Amino acid sequence: MMRMCRFFAAALLATTAGAAGAADLTLNVEIPNLPVAEYHRPYVAIWVEDGTQAIAAHLALWYQVRGDHTKWLPDLRQWWRRGGRDVKVPVDGLTGATRPAGQHILKFDAAAEPLSKLKPGRYELVVEAVREVGGREAVRIPFEWPIKAAQKGAAQGKTELGAVALTLNP
Amino acid sequence: MKYAKIAVALLVIAPAASFAARAWLLPSQTIVARNGGWVTFDAANSDDLFSFNQGAMPVDSLSVNGVDGAPVAPQNVARGKTRSSFDLELRAPGTYRVAIAGDMVMARWEEGGKQKRWRGTPAEMAANIPANAARLELEQVQRRVETFVTVGSPSDVKPVGAGLELVPVRHPNDLYAGEAARFRFLLDGKPARDLPVEIIAGGTRYRDAPAAVELKTDADGMITVTWPATGLYWLDAEVKDENATVPGVKKRTSAYNATLEVLPQ
Numbered sequence: 001m002m003r004m005c006r007f008f009a010a011a012l013l014a015t016t017a018g019a020a021g022a023a024d025l026t027l028n029v030e031i032p033n034l035p036v037a038e039y040h041r042p043y044v045a046i047w048v049e050d051g052t053q054a055i056a057a058h059l060a061l062w063y064q065v066r067g068d069h070t071k072w073l074p075d076l077r078q079w080w081r082r083g084g085r086d087v088k089v090p091v092d093g094l095t096g097a098t099r100p101a102g103q104h105i106l107k108f109d110a111a112a113e114p115l116s117k118l119k120p121g122r123y124e125l126v127v128e129a130v131r132e133v134g135g136r137e138a139v140r141i142p143f144e145w146p147i148k149a150a151q152k153g154a155a156q157g158k159t160e161l162g163a164v165a166l167t168l169n170p
Numbered sequence: 171m172k173y174a175k176i177a178v179a180l181l182v183i184a185p186a187a188s189f190a191a192r193a194w195l196l197p198s199q200t201i202v203a204r205n206g207g208w209v210t211f212d213a214a215n216s217d218d219l220f221s222f223n224q225g226a227m228p229v230d231s232l233s234v235n236g237v238d239g240a241p242v243a244p245q246n247v248a249r250g251k252t253r254s255s256f257d258l259e260l261r262a263p264g265t266y267r268v269a270i271a272g273d274m275v276m277a278r279w280e281e282g283g284k285q286k287r288w289r290g291t292p293a294e295m296a297a298n299i300p301a302n303a304a305r306l307e308l309e310q311v312q313r314r315v316e317t318f319v320t321v322g323s324p325s326d327v328k329p330v331g332a333g334l335e336l337v338p339v340r341h342p343n344d345l346y347a348g349e350a351a352r353f354r355f356l357l358d359g360k361p362a363r364d365l366p367v368e369i370i371a372g373g374t375r376y377r378d379a380p381a382a383v384e385l386k387t388d389a390d391g392m393i394t395v396t397w398p399a400t401g402l403y404w405l406d407a408e409v410k411d412e413n414a415t416v417p418g419v420k421k422r423t424s425a426y427n428a429t430l431e432v433l434p435q
Contacts (some may be wrong), residue, residue: 071204071207078435085203085322086322149207
């Protein structure tokens with residue numbers, strides 16, 4: 001099932017990437033494989049922040065969807081305080097189940113919500129991860145909006161996140 | 171044994187108004203995702219922050235106000251030997267203000283060559299102090315020991331308007347290490363200027379230096395704190411003046427304490 005999903009995602013990516021003139025934001029997030037006795041998949045929040053440190057666009061929220069575990073969402077401390085606390089989960093297209101260690105590719109159409117609502121300016125893409133009985137980490141990648149030319153940005157997590165790469169295609 | 175007697179004697183001599191030990195509330199949690207849960211509080215008087223190793227704080231004057239200032243009844247209120255404790259059910263989202271606040275009058279006078287003393291509310295004063303009391307000394311003692319808990323998004327903390335109090339400019343449940351937070355102090359609803367404010371991080375038992383941050387309010391009663399590290403902090407301020415708000419009383423002490431939680435950025 002998992003493999004199927006990945007296959008479709010890859011196929012979808014390939015198709016969208018091929019479409020001419022569709023500006024997009026692509027994000028590659030690595031969840032590291034951690035050799036710990038008790039491992040739980042991390043909660044991860046991904047958002048776009050403006051100069052006032054408020055959330056300009058929510059991009060993704062991965063948490064323990066099955067059962068009632070929203071109690072732990074404030075552990076994504078920065079996401080929570082900057083606007084996560086006002087999000088009524090679950091949200092279509094935003095929230096999803098926690099993901100396993102490995103590479104995760106996310107792609108967002110610049111012309112579709114939530115990115116289409118961004119005003120021109122400097123932003124930061126933030127990825128925050130927190131793990132039960134583990135740690136918390138957030139990484140930031142600055143970028144300019146709208147996408148006038150191709151932009152690339154990267155950040156390296158040290159504990160809860162691996163490499164995070166941002167690509168903006170005009 | 172002799173020391174014990176001296177200690178007892180000292181206790182009697184010390185004016186009841188001086189709270190030797192620090193008064194604090196300790197919340198089990200300050201930021202809660204959603205309503206429907208519980209938080210628990212300890213209340214104690216002790217110099218070590220936040221170790222209950224001296225005495226329980228009486229919780230007779232405990233009050234909890236939810237969003238819109240509506241009172242919320244704490245549950246399982248218990249007074250132990252070293253601490254008091256209580257639970258709070260978080261039925262609605264918003265900010266809860268949890269306070270032990272009092273407004274008392276202390277009286278001292280001479281009667282038949284003996285020292286008499288009395289402590290009670292301003293309303294009970296007339297019935298307990300003789301009208302012709304000799305060498306009567308009166309003092310109003312206001313105090314407020316509080317902390318805050320927020321469920322979901324923070325809501326405004328409105329001023330009480332009496333005695334010394336903190337009015338948040340930065341919400342007390344939105345404090346992060348390395349960030350600056352501003353608070354305004356009011357005395358009877360007006361800015362308390364040039365007020366010394368002391369802020370001490372919890373865990374005093376595990377370090378040698380008190381590491382207190384000493385601040386002073388500006389003309390608007392404002393302080394700016396840049397939190398040096400994460401953790402629980404105890405904030406302390408006190409005013410001694412001649413502006414008692416009880417008729418017939420001049421001297422006043424108004425004390426304020428808050429427990430604030432600072433999180434990692």
